[in-house]
Amino acid sequence: MRLQDKVAIVTGSGSGLGKAIVKRLAEEGASVVVADINAEAVATVVGELEKAGRTAVGFTVDVRDRSQLKELMATTAGKFGRIDILVNNAGVTRHRPFLTMNDEDWNIVLAVDLKGVFFCVQAVAEYMIKQRYGKIVNISSASGNGGASHATAGSAAGNANYAAAKAGVIQLTKTLATELGPHGINVNSVAPGFILTPMTSTSRTQQEVEEHIEVRKKSTVLKRVGKPEDIANSVLFLVSDEASFISGQLLRVDGGRTDRM
Numbered sequence: 001m002r003l004q005d006k007v008a009i010v011t012g013s014g015s016g017l018g019k020a021i022v023k024r025l026a027e028e029g030a031s032v033v034v035a036d037i038n039a040e041a042v043a044t045v046v047g048e049l050e051k052a053g054r055t056a057v058g059f060t061v062d063v064r065d066r067s068q069l070k071e072l073m074a075t076t077a078g079k080f081g082r083i084d085i086l087v088n089n090a091g092v093t094r095h096r097p098f099l100t101m102n103d104e105d106w107n108i109v110l111a112v113d114l115k116g117v118f119f120c121v122q123a124v125a126e127y128m129i130k131q132r133y134g135k136i137v138n139i140s141s142a143s144g145n146g147g148a149s150h151a152t153a154g155s156a157a158g159n160a161n162y163a164a165a166k167a168g169v170i171q172l173t174k175t176l177a178t179e180l181g182p183h184g185i186n187v188n189s190v191a192p193g194f195i196l197t198p199m200t201s202t203s204r205t206q207q208e209v210e211e212h213i214e215v216r217k218k219s220t221v222l223k224r225v226g227k228p229e230d231i232a233n234s235v236l237f238l239v240s241d242e243a244s245f246i247s248g249q250l251l252r253v254d255g256g257r258t259d260r261m
C-alpha cells in the first residue's frame with residue numbers, strides 16, 4: 001500500500017476523473033474525502049468506497065466558496081488529524097465559439113477551473129505547512145498546454161475560456177511549487193488528453209462524441225483515447241513518496257498528442 005496512513009482530498013470526485021482518482025488513492029490505503037458540489041454524487045461515491053472496504057467521507061462543497069473550503073479543511077483535519085494530499089480536479093466547461101462567448105461563460109470557467117485551485121490551495125496550505133508535508137496535484141488539460149482547439153475536433157464550439165483557465169493552472173502550479181516547496185510541499189500538475197467522461201459527452205451530441213474520439217485517436221501516437229484510470233495512476237505516482245523529488249512539473253497524460261501547437 002503506497003498511501004497507508006495518508007489523508008487525501010479530491011475535489012470534483014463525484015464523477016469522471018475525480019472519481020477514478022479518489023478510488024485509486026483509497027485502494028492504496030489513503031483515507032479519502034470525496035469533495036464535490038453534487039451532494040448526490042458525493043453520497044454515491046462514498047457508498048461505493050465503503051462497500052469496497054475503504055475509509056471515505058463525503059463533503060459537499062463549491063470550490064468557488066472560501067468559507068466552505070475552510071470548513072472542508074477543518075473538518076478533514078478534525079476527523080483524520082492531518083491532510084497529506086489535495087487533488088484539485090473540479091472543473092466545468094462552457095464551450096462556445098469565441099465570437100459569441102459571453103461573460104457568464106467566461107466567468108464560471110475561470111472561477112471554478114482556475115480561481116478554485118487558488119482558493120483550495122490557500123485553504124489547505126496552513127495544515128500542510130504545519131506538518132511540513134504535503135502533495136498537491138492540479139488537473140490542467142491538453143487544452144491548456146497547446147492542444148489544438150476544441151473547435152477542430154467534431155464540434156463547432158470553441159474553448160477560449162477553458163484553454164485560458166487550464167493554461168493558468170500550469171503556471172499557477174509552478175509559482176505554488178516555488179513558494180510552498182520550502183515548507184515540504186510538492187505541487188505538480190497533470191494535463192489529461194481526451195478521456196471519455198460525463199464532461200466530454202455532455203458538451204457534445206453523440207455524433208460529435210464519436211467524431212471527436214476518431215480525431216483524438218488519430219492525433220495521439222498511441223492511437224487511442226484515455227481511460228480515467230490512466231489519469232488516476234499518474235496522480236497516484238505524483239502524490240506518492242516515489243515522486244518526492246518532483247515539484248513544479250507538468251505531466252502530460254495524453255497518449256502522446258501530436259497536435260500540440
Ligand SMILES: NC(=O)c1ccc[n+]([C@@H]2O[C@H](COP(=O)([O-])OP(=O)(O)OC[C@H]3O[C@@H](n4cnc5c(N)ncnc54)[C@H](O)[C@@H]3O)[C@@H](O)[C@H]2O)c1
Nearest residue numbers: 012014015016017037062063090091141192194195197199
Ligand atoms: N475528460 C477529459 O477528457 C479531460 C481532459 C482534460 C482535462 N480534464 C479535466 O479533468 C477534470 C475532471 O473532468 P471530468 O472529465 O471528470 O468531468 P466531470 O464533469 O465528469 O466531473 C467534474 C466534477 O466536478 C464537479 N464540480 C463542478 N463544479 C464544481 C464546483 N464549483 N465545486 C466542486 N465541484 C465541482 C462536478 O460536480 C463533477 O462531479 C476537470 O478539471 C477537467 O477540466 C478532463
